[in-house]
Structures are given as structure tokens and as C-alpha cells.
Amino acid sequence: MxxxxxxxxxxxxxxxxxxxxxxxxxxxxxxxxxxxxxxxxGDEKGTNPEELIAAAHAACFTMALSAKLSEAGHPPQALDTKAAVELSMEGGPTISQIRLTTTARVDGLDATKFRAIADDAKQNCPVSKALSAVPISLDAQLLT
Structure with missing residues (x-):
């Protein structure tokens, strides 16, 4: 379906x-x-495609991370993600990279395991898959 x-x-x-x-x-x-x-x-009020892509990617990744953490037996207390979509003007407008930055409050999980789960969520969320032609980086911090 x-x-x-x-x-x-x-x-x-x-x-x-x-x-x-x-x-x-x-x-x-x-x-x-x-x-x-x-x-x-420019700076005029209104939205743009890159902002909408950033919002979609931040939301999708955060939901995927929540699902993967819960599947691993560590449902998150809180997840906060920012997505920065870079529009390069060299050679004509091109989305040249996406940077995901997330912080998480999760009980009973060490930083290494958290990073592995976050990397898996980044690779497998539907929006990351759709945007796979663009380099996507992830800064994932587990808060104590």
C-alpha cells in the first residue's frame, strides 16, 4: 500500500x-x-525549496531515529534535529550538501551505540534515500 x-x-x-x-x-x-x-x-520573507527540503529531512530523520531507538529498546525522551541544505551557486544553483545536527536524550544507551543507530537512521529514512545524490553529514550528540 x-x-x-x-x-x-x-x-x-x-x-x-x-x-x-x-x-x-x-x-x-x-x-x-x-x-x-x-x-x-535573498532575504525577502517567504519560503523556498531548500528550506522545505530541510524541514522534510529534519522531520523524517528524527522520526526514523525515534523508531530505531525504540526498536533497540531505548525510546528517546527527546530528539532535536536541524537540517542545513546548502545551495551552491558555482556552475548554476545546485544543492551541494545537507548537514543534519541532532541532539538526543535517551536513557541506558552509550554514545557509540547511539551513533550507530543515528547513522542507520540517516542512511535509511525515506528522505535521505530520496536525496542520496547529495552528500549528507550527521553530527549526533547524546546528551547526559
Whole structure:
């Protein structure tokens, strides 16, 4: 059984002066969310594809890590993950790397075992798999 999620994008105008809006009709969380050249390549308010990829990757990895820790008998007390998606402009815009940084509060687990589980989650979360053409690094810290 497959699960399908939906989002839509609308754009008007040329690349640099045009504007777009994003919608996520199933959840309704994004309705007419602005995006454009200046929110992607500058400081204008609005979202951009790289920010959305970062959010998706942080969420997916964190859920995968929670599942793997729980499967290993160590359900986490808390997990916090940041994803940084780097857009290189050399040779044209390219996503050149993704850096995941996570901290975890987990009882009864040493740092070595935690790192192995975190690496497995990074390799096997669906978003990591989808983005496998991009180098993905992980800084995983077990908090005491």
C-alpha cells in the first residue's frame, strides 16, 4: 500500500520579479505560502525549496531515529534535529550538501551505540534515500 501526499505550486511572472504560492491541501498548513526569487536567493520573507527540503529531512530523520531507538529498546525522551541544505551557486544553483545536527536524550544507551543507530537512521529514512545524490553529514550528540 502506498501513501500519497500532495502539494501544489503556482507561479506568475518571470524568474526574478515573479512570485509564487504554495499550498498543501491535505493538511491545510500551507495555503498561499509565498515563495520567489528573493526569498530563495535573498532575504525577502517567504519560503523556498531548500528550506522545505530541510524541514522534510529534519522531520523524517528524527522520526526514523525515534523508531530505531525504540526498536533497540531505548525510546528517546527527546530528539532535536536541524537540517542545513546548502545551495551552491558555482556552475548554476545546485544543492551541494545537507548537514543534519541532532541532539538526543535517551536513557541506558552509550554514545557509540547511539551513533550507530543515528547513522542507520540517516542512511535509511525515506528522505535521505530520496536525496542520496547529495552528500549528507550527521553530527549526533547524546546528551547526559
Amino acid at each position: 502506498a501513501i500519497t501526499r500532495h502539494a501544489s505550486a503556482h507561479w506568475e511572472g518571470d524568474l526574478k520579479t515573479g512570485q509564487g504560492k504554495l499550498d498543501t491541501p491535505q493538511s491545510g498548513l500551507m495555503t498561499g505560502t509565498r515563495y520567489g526569487f528573493n526569498s530563495r536567493f
